[in-house]
Amino acid sequence: MDLLEGLESLQFEYGMEEEDRSWLYLQGRSRGLMIKACAHATFFCKLxxxxxxxxxKKETSRRPLSRSLDNTPDDDEFKVGIIGGGHLGKQLARVLLRLVPIPVQKLRISTRRPEALDEFQKLGIQCSYNNSRLVNWANVIFLCCLPSQLSNICSEIQTSLEKACIVYSFVAAVPIPRLKLLLNHTNILRPQYQCFEGFVNIWGANKEIVAALQDPSILQATCPYDPTGGITLNIKWLEGVFYAMLNICTATNMPHPNALQLLNELFLSVHFEGCEKDRESCPKFKLKDVVSKVYANNLSQGRPFPWFDLTAVQLRETPFSQHLLTSTVLRDHLTHLYCDLFGISLTKEQQPVVSMGSPTQ
Known part of the structure; x- marks a missing residue:
């Protein structure tokens, strides 16, 4: 419910000079970036x-992805940490709790002002100021801090980061190579967004982010391939997500054929109308889509995939790059998967316009 609806004098733009109204699009852009960032983080966490x-179970118990400081036997469970309790950190926490959903005991927040997170503490979420402890506990860390704070935070947490812990950075001003250097870590994901003027603002004004992501038109605009709303995502992020999933399998010492089968089930299990009649035409990930031909020829059947440097994946061409670029049917399946994870089913006619984005930044 919009409490300001019909109250013109209380609207943000009321009283603005005519020459200043040309800048109002920045308000829609800022909201669009927030919605897209939360949507893509939710998609990643759901996957x-x-x-x-x-x-x-025998794989996860053999080599846990992270150790818990609390000495509880839940190392095989999904644990998420957020560093930063500002506007983005709070919005992200709300979305993950509602839409993934992550249990409150599996989400923790580290911020310099934990007393300002009363809303989350009442829910039972542990809010403190101990970045190193949080990193040692979590499987995934979301960096929602200011660029000026990042250097100190990285120096605090780099010795506590385990190889399999995924760092997901929203700090747009700090590029991936710099992050890799600051953290001495390769398991990093960083979405990169590009904005352009002259777009139709479809992001709404006062709707909560959780509610916005349950609106089919807004959710479809957040699809990785959809430029609607004036914001595009560098599609190399999607490659990073794919290889991050492979790294999880590698961390459990899973043979690569089993890992490929799991990835096919995870990414390609949602089909659109045309697939129902001809499943043989549906894409399947093969070994050559993941590693080079030379490496594939020398990879024995029982061995896991190598450990992939996610920073390199997002900056360079990979075998998966060409597969993603040339296979329209693969992109269709990934788009339908994206919407399905949010509870929306698309017909073939509703397929968003494809925008591959810039390969690097």
Missing amino acids: LYNLRKSLP
Whole structure:
């Protein structure tokens, strides 16, 4: 419910000079960026949660992805940490709790002002100021801090980061190579967004982010391939997500054929109308789509995939790059998967316009 509806004098733009109204698009852009950032983080967490549920118990117990400081036997469970309790950190926490959903005991927040997070503490979420402890506990860390704070935070947490812990950075001003250097870590994801003027603002004004992501038109505009709303995502991020899932399998010492089968089930299990009649035409990930031909020829059947440097994946061409670029049917399946994870089913006619984005930044 919009409490300001019909109250013109209380609207943000009331009283603005005519020459200043040309800048109002920045308000829509800022909101669009927030909605897209939360949507893509939710998509990633949903995939990771589903993958971890599919891992054989004997594999996760053999080599846990992270250790818990609390000495509790839940190392095979999905644990998320957020560093930064500002506007983005709070919005992200709300979305993950509602839409993934992450149990309150599996989400923790580290911020310099934990007393300002009373809303989350009442829910039972642990809010403190101990970045190093949070990193040691979590499987995924979201960096929602200011660029000026990042250097100190990285120096605090780099010795506590385990190889398999995924760092997901929203700090747009700090590029991936710099992050890799600051953290001495390769398991990093960083979405990169590009904005352009002259777009139709479809992001709404006063709707909560959780509610916005349950609006089919807004959710479809957040699809990785959809430029609607004036914001595009560098599609290399999607490659990073794919290889991050493979790293999870590698961390459990899973043979690569099993890992490929799991990835096919995870990414390609949602079909659109045309697929129902001809499943043989549906894409399937093969070994050559993941590693080079030379490496594939020398990879024995029982061996896991190598450990992938996610920073390199997002900056360079990979075998998966060409597969993603040339296969329209693969992109269709990924788009339908994206919407399905948010509870929306698309027909073929509703397929968003494809925008591959810039390869690097």
